[in-house]
Amino acid sequence: MFKLDRKLVSMTGIVIAGVALSLSSAVAATSENAATESLYKSKAGAIDGGVTYPRENGSYTAYKYNTQSTKGVNFARPATPNEIKAWDIDALPDGSGLPEGEGSVGLGDELYEAQCAVCHGDFGAGGQGYPQLTGGNQEKDENGVIITLKNQRVYGNTDAPKRSIGTYWPVATTLFTYIRDAMPYAHPKSLTNDEVYAITAYLLAQDEIIENDDDNVLNKEKLAKVVLPNRDGFYPNIDGPNAAEDIRAFFADRAKNIGAGTRCMTDCKDPGGQDGKTPAGVVEIKYEMKDVVPPYAYAKDLPPKKDTGLAHPGKEAYESNCKVCHKTDTMGAPAVGNKSAWEDTLKKGIDKVYENTINGIGGMPPKGGTSLPDDKIKEIVDYMIEASK
Numbered sequence: 001m002f003k004l005d006r007k008l009v010s011m012t013g014i015v016i017a018g019v020a021l022s023l024s025s026a027v028a029a030t031s032e033n034a035a036t037e038s039l040y041k042s043k044a045g046a047i048d049g050g051v052t053y054p055r056e057n058g059s060y061t062a063y064k065y066n067t068q069s070t071k072g073v074n075f076a077r078p079a080t081p082n083e084i085k086a087w088d089i090d091a092l093p094d095g096s097g098l099p100e101g102e103g104s105v106g107l108g109d110e111l112y113e114a115q116c117a118v119c120h121g122d123f124g125a126g127g128q129g130y131p132q133l134t135g136g137n138q139e140k141d142e143n144g145v146i147i148t149l150k151n152q153r154v155y156g157n158t159d160a161p162k163r164s165i166g167t168y169w170p171v172a173t174t175l176f177t178y179i180r181d182a183m184p185y186a187h188p189k190s191l192t193n194d195e196v197y198a199i200t201a202y203l204l205a206q207d208e209i210i211e212n213d214d215d216n217v218l219n220k221e222k223l224a225k226v227v228l229p230n231r232d233g234f235y236p237n238i239d240g241p242n243a244a245e246d247i248r249a250f251f252a253d254r255a256k257n258i259g260a261g262t263r264c265m266t267d268c269k270d271p272g273g274q275d276g277k278t279p280a281g282v283v284e285i286k287y288e289m290k291d292v293v294p295p296y297a298y299a300k301d302l303p304p305k306k307d308t309g310l311a312h313p314g315k316e317a318y319e320s321n322c323k324v325c326h327k328t329d330t331m332g333a334p335a336v337g338n339k340s341a342w343e344d345t346l347k348k349g350i351d352k353v354y355e356n357t358i359n360g361i362g363g364m365p366p367k368g369g370t371s372l373p374d375d376k377i378k379e380i381v382d383y384m385i386e387a388s389k
């Protein structure tokens with residue numbers, strides 16, 4: 001406000017006492033403002049083009065300010081109930097926070113086929129470098145024990161279980177929120193709650209964590225009761241009435257619980273005790289992890305390309321069919337806009353590149369998972385190359 005009035009003062013030469021214009025001075029203010037407005041608007045060369053903004057008392061200002069608050073510091077405003085609702089999306093292990101709704105295994109099957117299988121494989125089996133969702137808890141060791149995280153700790157030499165819902169997820173309610181908020185990869189939050197219940201049911205049914213019957217319907221109450229096979233296999237146990245003590249006890253005995261000095265093979269820190277800081281027996285990795293592929297969601301967008309006027313005929317089809325994987329290189333696909341990646345790709349010759357795109361190569365499904373005619377695919381490839389020059 002102070003700055004605002006100063007500007008008014010300097011523009012008109014009229015001294016206005018006080019910070020806010022009170023009602024009694026409104027009449028005078030209106031004519032002063034008319035003068036200000038025309039004076040300001042006539043300044044076509046003003047850096048912002050002479051834009052003025054109305055204020056609630058009919059006057060104008062050259063500064064935009066928050067019209068929702070007239071008192072105090074105008075940095076922010078209280079969040080609205082709807083905004084708070086949009087943030088308050090977690091679901092706890094006991095099911096609180098889960099929305100109403102329901103979906104059957106059968107519907108989940110259809111939805112999964114249509115929206116998830118292209119990346120996560122049939123029945124959640126994984127493949128092409130995308131996470132496996134099911135099946136990880138099916139492996140048994142020589143004693144017939146399902147290999148889970150816990151068993152890996154008990155039988156130290158067994159291989160770690162494959163990451164899947166049945167092994168690496170302690171709590172089933174997280175599956176609902178994860179799918180709802182993050183999947184399908186390219187269109188998160190596009191599924192309805194009913195659809196998410198259906199897909200969650202389908203995935204749980206694949207490992208027979210719930211009954212694998214098309215008519216089996218999952219809802220909030222039922223999901224809260226699902227116990228994942230490896231629920232108690234995670235250390236420390238962060239749930240339950242003794243959670244805090246469990247966690248403290250776990251970290252108190254670091255030598256036993258965090259590592260006995262055998263895990264780290266190269267670039268390890270002092271094996272413990274010798275530097276006087278690390279408890280004996282603890283080995284930590286010395287260097288920060290390299291070559292980590294950041295999740296798609298963290299990748300920053302490149303600055304927008306200059307608009308060359310006419311849209312390329314392949315552009316639209318690219319956006320709807322291929323961008324999901326080709327926007328960044330996080331999936332190993334040549335990213336559109338990355339000049340050198342496409343120069344490398346084109347070394348094999350354009351005909352080979354067309355052929356690979358049509359028949360599929362590595363993580364690239366044939367025709368990108370579409371059934372577009374070959375000519376259209378070629379047109380899209382031309383666009384991708386063009387947009388990466």
Ligand code: HEC
Pocket residue numbers: 112115116117118119120130131132133163164165168178179183184185186199295296324325
């Ligand atoms: C375009 C490819 C793609 C599609 C389509 C897709 N996902 Fe994913 N999904 C991914 C990738 C990549 C990750 C790993 C993300 C990460 O780790 O940040 C992932 C992770 C997941 C995970 C977590 C796996 C784990 O154990 O960490 C679940 C569950 C999942 N997706 C479910 C689904 C469901 C359900 C659908 C369909 C509604 C779907 N996804 C569609 C690519 C895809």
Ligand code: HEC
Pocket residue numbers: 118119318321322323324325326331332333334345348352353354356357361362363364365367368369370377380381
């Ligand atoms: C599910 C993810 C996915 C989708 C969808 C997808 N791509 Fe790809 N694409 C890839 C990956 C991964 C590669 C790298 C494959 C490799 O070299 O192993 C690739 C490679 C390519 C290449 C280079 C081929 C070569 O010879 O090296 C072209 C061209 C291409 N994609 C075009 C397309 C077009 C056109 C579409 C849409 C119609 C599409 N892609 C959709 C994942 C995808």
